[in-house]
Amino acid sequence: MFEISAQDDLKIDWAQMPTYNTIMALAAGVGLLLVVALGWQMMKDRPLATEGWAIAFAILGTILTVTGLHMTLTWPLAPGGFAFDNIIFGEPSLGFGVLMLGAAIILWRRGEIFAEASLENGGLRTEQARRLLWPISIFVFALGLACFGIAAAGWTYTLFAAPPQEPISGEFAEYPEVEAAFISGLYVLVGIGSVLAPFALLKLNRVLLGIIGVVWAIAGAIFTLFGALNYFTHIGLIVNTM
Template sequence: MNRPDLLVAAESGLKIDWTKMPTYNTIMSVAAGAGLLLVVALGRRLLGRHPLVAESWALAFAGLAFILVTTGLHMTLTWPLAGQGFPFDNIIFGEPALGFGVLLGAAAFYLWRRGDTLAQGGDAVPRVTALAGPTSVFVLGMGLACFGIAAAGWKYTLFAAPPEEPISGEFADHPMLEASFISTLYVLVGIGALLFPLLLRQPRSRPLALVVGVCWALAGLAFLAFGGLNYFTHIGLIVNTM
């Protein structure tokens, strides 16, 4: 996911000054994907009135929140992160990761301190919807942001990998392919975020719950798998362009 304007051509191929181009959207992608999947899984447990061990969810959310907040905050405040190159990555990856990480951290704190009130049986859905109501305003705003990021990805053909990057580089001649893939993931997250406030108003609406759950689950799986794959592709890119 690197722009050619940051790459220096040499006789032996493209060269990158990696001292000016820190890259850690690998772990950010894995953490974001895992976070989306866990949010969907927790929602299913609450709607299905299944037993809940609140501390286990708090630990999971807290770990992911730490990763997303630290990396997202650093990327957001370092302008631009990658030397003299693409500052839009600070917005595309850093800011959503920071926002999602803060929300996961808040959920982890509540589940750790007060999660027993949700695990004591009965219907926890009304309490959860009341607690999440004010937060849904920010979720809605970030949903709109996801649509903006997706639109920018398509319009400016972002996310395209250079030929030197393994696997992804095989499609370097078709930059819209990877641009469409990543943009579609942001659209899925955005749809779920826009519907989230409506779901809180109608938590028993199966169509709403299904759409939000499917959108976030698909995006979560894709971010998780793509981030894992990038551990190979980004290492390969570094080796091929040092």
């Protein structure tokens, strides 16, 4: 799968190394940002065009579900020594994607519950959301624990390091702990928000909801920017190792 020439040039058989965590990172990052934005609008009793939110959630959820399911069920997706990527990227994407599809269905079929709630209705809209979302928040909690496990594995085994042939990220190839800490830190942020979700929804605790919004917004923005950057770095890696 990997070949090293006399000049120490890394060569990869890309026919055996499919990779698409670029689009997964973009969809996951934007998905987190949309969850935060929707929650903020609901807490502020802002008018909602629920069909638009449903379509956005459905599109991102479909991308994450399809790619995450393929990566989860194809073992190993990349037999060149990266089987752990199936777990690290595939399974969380699958879980998040299915959650977004579920949210899309709720917003599409029962959108009037949220769209019609206005300032004079007080907390009616958020209370309806709490009742609908609390049961599945237990799974969100479990995914948060999984994120902590992934972060711990990243730190322990110094995962995520890019080879020197990859533009930009490869500049840190001699310091693998840098990218390991960076990506693991993102999973920790997502995990913090996830494990707080059921407790925040139980009593609609605005402090906990605020913490969730902050950590997910930060993680979502970084995932989005990092995913966009990877379109350059991953293409560069492929070109440099063909």
